Amino acid sequence: MSTRMSCAEAIVAALIAHGTDTVFGIPGVQTYGLFDALHRAGDRIQLIHPRHEQATAYMAFGYARATGRVGTFSVVPGPGVLNAGAAVCSAYGASTPILCLTGQTPAEFIGSGKGHLHELPDQLATMRSIMKWAARIDHPGEAPAVMAEAFRQLTSGRPRPVAVEIPWDVCTMTAPVTALPVAPSLAPLEADPELIERAAKLLHEASNPMLMVGSGAQHASAEVLELAEWLQAPVVGWRGGRGIVADDHALGFNCAAGYRRWRETDALVGIGSRLELLWFRWPRPPRDVPVVNIDIDPAQMPRLQPAVPIVGDARAATRALLDALRRLGPPRVSRHEEFTALKAAVHAEVQRIQPHMDYLAAMRDVLPRDGFFVEEICQAGFTSYLGLPIYTPRSFVSCGYQGTLGFGYPTALGVKAACPDRAVLSIAGDGGFMFGVQELATAVQHGLNVVCVLFNNGAFGNVMRDQEQRFGGRVIGAAFRNPDFLKLADSFGMAGWRVDTPAGLRRALEQAFAADAPALIEVQVDRRSEVSPWEFLMPQPPA
Secondary structure: OEEEEEHHHHHHHHHHHOOOOEEEEOOOHHHHHHHHHHHHOHHHOEEEOOOOHHHHHHHHHHHHHHHOOOEEEEEOOOHHHHHOHHHHHHHHHOOOOEEEEEEEOOHHHOOOOOOOOOOOOOHHHHHHHHOOEEEEOOOHHHHHHHHHHHHHHHHOOOOOOEEEEEEHHHHOOEEEEEOOOOOOOOOOOOOOHHHHHHHHHHHHHOOOEEEEEOHHHHHHHHHHHHHHHHHOOOEEEOHHHOOOOOOOOOOEEOHHHHHHHHOOOOEEEEEOOOOHHHHHHOOOOOOOOOEEEEEOOOOHHHHHOOOEEEEOOHHHHHHHHHHHHHHHOOOOOOOHHHHHHHHHHHHHHHOOOOOHHHHHHHHHHHOOOOOEEEOOOOHHHHHHHHHOOOOOOOOEEOOHHHOOOOOHHHHHHHHHHHOOOOOEEEEEEHHHHOOOOOHHHHHHHHOOOOEEEEEEOOEOHHHHHHHHHHOOOOOOOOEOOOOOHHHHHHHOOOEEEEEOOHHHHHHHHHHHHHHOOOEEEEEEOOHHHOOOOHHHHOOOOOO
16 A cells, blocks of 8 residues: 655655664655655654764764674765765775665666766666666656565675765655565575585595684674684684684784684685685695685675685585584593683783883773774774684774774764664774864764774874885875864863873773763874884785
8 A cells, every 4th residue: 555755754664664774874855755744754763963974974974893793974966975974985895795885866866977966977877887786766766676575686796885876856746655664685695505515525624724803703703703613713813803702712813813823724714704804814834725615795706715615604604514523523622721822922022112002901891791982094003903803703893904094083973873882992093083183063963972092193004104104204295293182072071181101091980981071082192203014914925
């Protein structure tokens, strides 16, 4: 049975039907109808409105990273879509489901080149180039089907951004609309039993197997750990894979500890990971290491060319692999003591990355075990890849290989919006923080109680080091004149602290989390004293 409604109302009805409870967005003339429909939806959907269009998508990204559910944002067409592009690229690279709802010129002007407000030559083509899927709604009656397909794309296969655009005049157009039932996601491809058996035989014969996990295995934490225990194999989590196996478990390895085992490894299982450590960061071991790759995306197989390419859901395929191993023999004798000693030795070695190892230790002491840590592109952020223990899936939030400077703080606000009852700690360098400094206002206005630790070294630290060491000390574009960050925070109505020691940071964090309000803690760092973590992130072959 149909109901007469506007296209915007049909879109909002579809959002609610698909479980959307939050939209991050900034209204504009092309989307007025959509935002009016959101207002009339009442408390069924909350709207959080940032101060920059880039932040709308980052917040949706944070929401999705924290929950595994779809994060939704809305911006105006043209410059709004392009402003959100950095966050969309991050979500694409980090395999994260975010939905972009945007406007368009009036239907008669699409592709006309007349220069209508916010016109792009071909917005759909632009979005399709950085998203998994994008479509236009040309009539209110199409809205239920288009929105259902958008959510099907978001929740099937490899999760990545999708977009729906609505022409200006169509947004408020009314017509009979027939609601559709929520369509189920497509079932993932079933892992090939023959390949599962081949993988099990390979691993059964290996003496020193290793597992490497990425964000595609976040939902398979229990299965990954069970497989690791059966094989007595270390589980190396890199960025999106951190926390799948807790770092305080004997088999939970960070990248530095994993590299220490790499030369002895004789079989590798990649689960939901693009295996960046293997093909980009770690030197090749003395022998060829056969790779078993489990991934939901068939396109990964020709890219990585593993010995055993298993296309399928991480949880189901890992469970099938474990069952096949059980048929071949008993579990292996525990190596927990050996691995615990190895990890302790590596941990002692990385302590030389100062002062950031001590600052990260202070953060870990205060942050609850299940609290979220949102990294950022800065010296402390790089160090956190190996220097901050992570204990639960999804609690280490990274932008992945895009390395988008400035993503951290607005992403953390999206994490907090999704999980208001869990602690959220955001870190930033002074360079990246200024990309989204205006979102301090969003945090205060919407009560998003994120604690941000801002490391102020007066520079793009990595850039300046490279210029000094590799380009004869010719520093250009890397040094800052910063504002007084505490006065800035106060002007937004936010509490602030300034510290210069790990002990001072620990005390400030305790006060900030106890206050349960948005907070900024500035850590003053002498750039000349910072020890680079890169020898552990990009290790060189042994001499």
